[in-house]
Amino acid sequence: MSLSIETRAGIRIPSVVAVGFLALLSACAAWAQEDSQTREAAPGRDSMRQPHRVAQAISYPHEVVTLLTHSSPGSGSDLFLRELARRLGPQMGVDFVVEHVPGGGGARAMSRLANARPDGSVFYAATPSFIFTSLLSRPANTFRDLEPLINVFFDQEVVYTRSDGPFETFAQVIDSARAGRGRWGAASPGSLERQALERLRVAADVRAAIVTHDGGGDLILNVLNGTLDIGVGEAQEIRSQLESGNLRLLAVFSDARLPELPQIPTVRELGYDIVVTKFRGLMGPPGLSPEIVGAWEREVRQVLDDPEYRSSFSQAMLTPAFMGQADFTRFIDGFASDTEAFLRDTGVIR
Amino acid sequence: MDAVLQGLEMLVSTPIGLAAVAGVAWGILGGALPGISPSISMALLLPFTYGMEPNSAIVLLASTYIGAEYGGSIPAILIRTPGTNAAAATVLDGYAMKQRGQGGEALGISLYSGVIGGFIGLLMLVLLTRPLANLALAFTPMSYFALGVLGLSVIASLAGPSILKGLAAGLLGLMVATVGTDPVSGVPRFTFGRPELLDGIAPILVMVGLFAVSELFRQAGARAWSAVGGEATRIRFPGSRLRRRLVKPQLIGTSIGTVEGVIPGAGGTIASFLSYNEARRWSKFRDEFGKGSPEGIAAPEAANNTVASTALVPLLSFGIPGSNSAAILLGGLLVHGLLPGPRLFTENGDAVVGLYTGLFVANLSLLALGSLILPVCLWLVNRSRALLMAFIYALIFSGVYTINSSLFDVGLVLAAGAAGVVMRLVGLPILPAVLGVVLGFLVESNYRRSLLLSAGDHSIFLEDPIAVGLLTAAALFIAGSLGTRMWLAVRREGATASAER
Known part of the structure; x- marks a missing residue:
């Protein structure tokens, strides 16, 4: 053989x-x-x-493996897949092809995957959005028709404010919302960021308007120009604003402090037990063989130790968060039921 | 001065010149194909740039944007199909000129104005990045709402003969814009469980349907197709007299384009419609607008090509992409380890100089490539009517299908085309509907965001100086247009009365 x-x-x-x-x-x-x-x-x-x-x-059984994403070229998922493929390719002896399947917030990509043969030749870049799409509309195939393979990274959600604004600590933001009314911003209505803020509002029992946007860009502008007290977003989106000193980090929604940002407290240690995790993993068609799953678990675990890869993903503020199939399946199930509960509580779905 | 020399040196020592020409050529092609937006043209190219040298990669992408913003006007003029959102305003007078047999002139005017707009936009980008960046920062949700209202106020003057029918068409457009995910709560609205509708109905689909497909349907019903007139297949650049006449609309276009380009999310479409409207307002030949006025092409085309340059301001100075196209350029920068933002200028100054130099070459090559491509396009549309119709159908539907590889989108365009035929039959103007579709989401989402911020208190709009200014301007525009309408009506009645006497 x-x-x-x-x-x-x-x-x-x-x-x-x-x-x-x-x-x-x-x-x-x-x-x-x-x-x-x-x-x-x-x-x-x-x-x-x-x-x-x-x-x-x-002997990975395919020379060419297709990685699907519903996001556009240049997006976080695209960069994630391409970096991963660049490192894994030589190691696994596989040519990776990144294919963009846009449309319906992942609905088309999910259908394509659910109907593909589970022979290990095609996978899909999973982020929370494919779960949101599955829950918000009735796509032909949902996340339940796919098989979780592995998780690779967590994209950290951070709380930020403008540097020349009135807030220096997270506690001040909460106090101000308790005394009057907070103005908090999140990227889009059906997003993890909004979920984090809604939960924070309930946990802290304060009055705050949670203003959603059309994407990350206008949210950052509204924090910079003082319209909003704080914004929540992925750390890598605000990298240049942090470096130039226009924005200041107040807290992270991770379960422990980040090694890249040891001085920034977690929301949990500040007294609100909220952890949100934007995962970046891979999903496959249902019915993957244990050999295929085993190969991926082994290879990805190994590539995450590559020092060169390490420096490139830590620069992009990605935290390695390897989960094998069993763990990732449990994680996705938990994530989906949390999200569904949140969407029901906020009246988005009935 | 050093920067100019550095730019020249990069031009001869690196392939950025080549990248600029290639990007423009690809962009014109993408822009001219209905459905392939500037951002899709760039996205298709992006994976190829991963292996390139950073400066060339960025110049290639930015030049594609410039080419595509121009390319959209070609089908707008020749076959009543806006290739891009921003070219919708060019349809009005461009296609009217084409029908009068002046397609070559119309294309010449749009290319000439586009290049002028591009160069002025570049000048603004190079000289005024910092002050313009501050302008982008000053826009709050309240200001965006007011900007959208200002855009909608154009309906008052472009509604056609009946203001009521204009308003009805505008409302129709606004209703279409409510389809999709609710901007505040995230509840899916009017999506009927279709995931294709979660992101709303793309304005370009509605435009292609209302403008182009309805025209195809109408022509298909015409009794006899006249033989093709022996139209000249040469493009004609405006002569010195016309050039002088175009200065004013071009100035209007570039000023509006500069400001709108800088504001994230506003983009070329609002800029071109507002410039069209202003050019009409300040023109000596107002009656020609809508019937094939050269000024009606010059203003929007100058505007959307200015936007292609100034849209880079928020991206370069804050690292914030103001549009889909800018977001793809951001991806291109990140791949090469360039982090846009304040530090880009100090730490990667050569990348910025390279980009500016590349954009200069791109605008130059726009002129050259346009002159090469346009005669071919003119020749194409001068084939027999039957061939041309089949060609346009194929072009439109393959283009629309390509966006998401979705037959659902093709169905949407057909439905919009049928709606367009009905609207023409009952005399509803198309333009207000298009404005409604384009601006509906901007107006609604920012209105609701503002009220969320103020806990439902409308006085928040009066606390924002930009919002107050824009809303006042909108009110003045509407009052002015209505006043003119009434005055004209009274005078017309007076004229008929005196004629009867």
């Missing part, structure tokens, strides 16, 4: 041949002298102990 894979990949990419050949050699060597060699070569240690798994890692 391994031989045929080697020649197949060899026709396409020479570097893959080299890597595959070396791994094969070391695997044979390990097989022969299992005991003496297992403790060397730390990164490949696991695979050396189990030579048949090495063959699996290299």
Whole structure:
């Protein structure tokens, strides 16, 4: 089996041949002298102990794997997929193709995936929006028709205000909303950011207008020009404003302080038990084989340790948050039921 | 001065010149295809730029935007199909000139005005980035609401003979704009469970349907198709006399375009409609508007090409994309590790100089490429009527289908076309409906945002100076147009009375 894979990949990419050949050699060597060699070569240690798994890692059953996204080129999902593909491609011996399937907030991409063969040749970049779309309208296929594969990152949601404004701490924002009326901004009405603020308003028991926008841009402007007290958004959207000192971070909605921003408290430690997680993972067609799932779990876990990749995603303010299929499935179920409850509470769906 | 030299050096030492020409060519093509918006043309190109050198990649994308904003006017003039949202205003007088057999002149005027608008826009971008950025910051939800109302006030003067029918058509447009996700609560409205309608009905679909498809339906019903007149297939640039006449509308277009381009979310469509209206107001030949006035092409075309440059102001100075096209350019910058914002100018000054130089070349090549492409387009539309109709149907529906690969969108365009035929039969003007569709969401979402901020108190609109200014202007426009209408009516009655006597 391994031989045929080697020649197949060899026709396409020479570097893959080299890597595959070396791994094969070391695997044979390990097989022969299992005991003496297992403790060397730390990164490949696991695979050396189990030579048949090495063959699996290299023998991903497809040369071309399509990654779908419903977002436009240049968007967060597009950049996520392309960076991931660039690192995973050589490692898995696979050519990744990123394909944009716009329309219906992910409805078309979901249909395409739900009707694809679960052979591991096509996956979909999952973010909270495909769950929102599934709950808000009646698309032909919903997230329930897809199979969670893995989660890769969390995109952190942060609370920010303008630097020359009246607020220096998160507590001041809450106090001001308690004394009078807060003006809080979130990106779009059916968004995680709005969900975070609605929950904060209830938890803190204050009066605040939660103003939603058409996207991140006009929200940032309305925070900068003082129309709003605070805004909530993804950390990477406001990077340039943070660097130039026009905006100030007050808190993050993560479950622990971020390593990149150790001085910024979490909302939870400030006394409101609210954690929102914008996940970035992959979904597949229903019925993926355990081999495919296992290959992805192993490969993605490994690529997240790549120091070069590490520096590139931490610069984009992404937190690695690997979840295998079992964990990710539980996570998606929990996320969907939380979201559904929120949408019912706010009267968006009945 | 150093920057100019640096720009020249980059021009000869890097491929940015080539990128600018290529971007404009691609942009004109994308803009001219109905349905392919500037942002889609850019999005299609974006993955190819990932492997390019950063300066060329950014110039390529920005030039595509410029080319596309111009390209939209070609089908607007020749086949009554706005290729882009912003070209809708050009349809009015452009297609009228084409029907009079002056297609070559109309195309010449739009290209000439577009290039002038592009250069002035670039000048504004280079010289006034900082003050213009502050202007963008000053726009609150209240100001956006007032801006939308100002846009809608154009209905008063462009409603055609009956103001009531104009208002009815405007309302129809506003109703279409309510389809989609509620801007404040997120509740899906009038979507009937169709995910395609969650984002609302795209204005370009309505425009293509109302303007172009309804025209196709109407022509299909014409009894005999006249033979094609031997129209000249050459474009004609305006002569010196006409050029002098065009100075005023172009000035109006570029000033409005400069301001609107800077304000995120406003964009080229409002700019071109407002400029069209102002050009008409200040023209010596007001009666020609709508019947093929050169000024009616020059003003909107100058405006939307100015917008293509000044729309970069909020992106470059804050890192905030003001439109879909700017958002894609932002993606392009991020891929290459360039973070737009205040520090871009100090830390990546050469990227900015490269971009400005590229945009200069792009506007120059717009003139050259336009002159090359337009005769071909003119030749195309001078084929026999049967061939032309089939070609336009294919062009429109393939273009519309491409946006989301969705047959649902094609159905929407057909429905809008049928609605357009009915509107023509009962004498409802199309323009107010289009304005309603374009501005409905802007007006509604910002009105509700403002009231959310003030807990329902309308006086918040009076506390915002920009909103007060814009609302006053809108009120004056409406009062002025109604006054003129009444005065004209009285005079006409007087004239008939004296004729009878």
